[in-house]
Amino acid sequence: HYTFGGFGTEWYQCPFKSEDAALDFLTALQRCAPTFMRIPTQWSDGKERDLDAARRCAVWPDATDAELCADPEVLKAALAKRLPDLIARMRADVEGVGFIWSTKPE
Numbered sequence: 683h684y685t686f687g688g689f690g691t692e693w694y695q696c697p698f699k700s701e702d703a704a705l706d707f708l709t710a711l712q713r714c715a716p717t718f719m720r721i722p723t724q725w726s727d728g729k730e731r732d733l734d735a736a737r738r739c740a741v742w743p744d745a746t747d748a749e750l751c752a753d754p755e756v757l758k759a760a761l762a763k764r765l766p767d768l769i770a771r772m773r774a775d776v777e778g779v780g781f782i783w784s785t786k787p788e
Contacts, residue, residue, distance in 0.1 A: 741768060 683696035684704035698704035710716065736750045737743055740761060749760060773783045 740764075 683693045684698040684701050685691065685696040686704070686708070689695070689697070698707065731751070733747055733750050737745050740750075742749075742761075742764065750757065752760070776783050
């Protein structure tokens with residue numbers, strides 16, 4: 683199998699099965715100025731939302747399903763509103779075990 687520099691180097695990653703095919707492709711790249719396009723070949727309806735995981739990630743155990751399924755901008759605003767209190771609680775926990783809270787990078 684054959685490939686070009688910067689592409690997979692293991693035999694199973696090489697896109698060309700013969701040297702001639704690789705050279706033909708290289709010639710086309712050098713002379714024809716091709717345009718590469720990404721065209722989707724499959725679509726998905728997605729997967730079911732995991733709202734319990736969203737609650738854990740947001741550290742928001744009492745969030746309702748409706749709050750978590752709100753429009754992205756509404757959800758983002760709700761999360762931003764909660765952030766100062768979460769930071770204050772985290773700072774209290776960090777300082778409570780004897781560490782020093784600093785907002786300056788060292």
